Amino acid sequence: MDSSSTRRRNTRRKLFEAAVTLIAEQGFSSTTVDEIAERAGVAKGTVYYNFASKTVLFEELLRHGMELLADSLQQAADEMAERGGGRVDALDAMIRAGLDFIARYPALTRLYVAELWRTNRAWQPTLTQVRRRTVAVIESILREAVAAGELSPEVDIPLTASALFGMVLVAALDWQSFQPERSIDDVHAALSRLLQGRVGGVAR
Template sequence: MDSSSTRRRNTRRRLFEAAVTLIAEQGFSATTVDEIAERAGVAKGTVYYNFESKTVLFEELLRHGIEMLADSLRRAADEMTEGGGSRIEALDAMMRAGLDFASRYPSLAQLYLAELWRTNRAWQSTLTQVRQKAIAVIESVLREAVARGELGEETDVPLTASALFGMVLVAALDWRSFQPERSIDEVHAALSRLLQGRVSGAVM
């Protein structure tokens, strides 16, 4: 990769980080391009050079962030199953990966949850698409668990995947905001007990 490509990638990363923090703090409408540029340490024109509008920047931000999350979930599941773990253990590893992600990018997790229910946004279709990418990773592991007899055939895979995805993000934000004294190991252990008792049930 040449130096100009590296510079542009770094600039876009700074813009993403500035935008997600500002929008999580004060909302999309209240955040200006001037503020994003100032927080990122670049000229206002640089924002428009990389993204044609604030809306496009935000849309790309959502896509980039949730695709990073989906990749981390997939890696966690693959590492567990390739190491001989069960699909239930892979789901548990994915929960840990989700907590790790939300801990590293709390503003992004907060922003995602806030925007998910605002159906009148210009980027709603993009948000729906990238959400499905993350959900599909969980669904694939659930389907394998059903096929292997680790979960019962009555398992509602789409709803269970959505519930697990939402549970991890909400629990992560609650932990960071209201119970920061807890370690990630404590939070993960609590979610693991829910997974074992509610999802796997007697099959375990």
């Protein structure tokens, strides 16, 4: 990668980080391009050079963040498979990966949850698309688990995948907002027990 590409990538990263922090703090409508540029330490024109508008920046922010999450979940499942773990073990590894991601990007997660139900936003189709991709990663492991006999064939795969995804999101945000004294290991252990005892059908 040449130096100009590296600079642009770094600039876009700074803009993403500045935008997600500001929008999480004060909302999309109240956040200005000037503020994003100032927080990122770049000129206002740099924002428009990289993104056509604030709306485009936010849409790309959501897309980029959720694609990172989907990749993290898939990587966790793949690594568990390489170690010889079962599919329920892979789901547990994905829960941990999701918690790690949310702990690393709490502002992005809060934004995602806040925007998920606002159907009048210009970026709603993008949000729906990236959510579908993330949930599909969980669905694929559930299907493998059912096929391998690790889960009951009566499991509703789409609904269970959505429930697992939502469980991690809500539990992590509740942890950070109301129970910050807990460690990530504590939170993972609680969700892991729920997975193993209620979804897997067998307490381990």
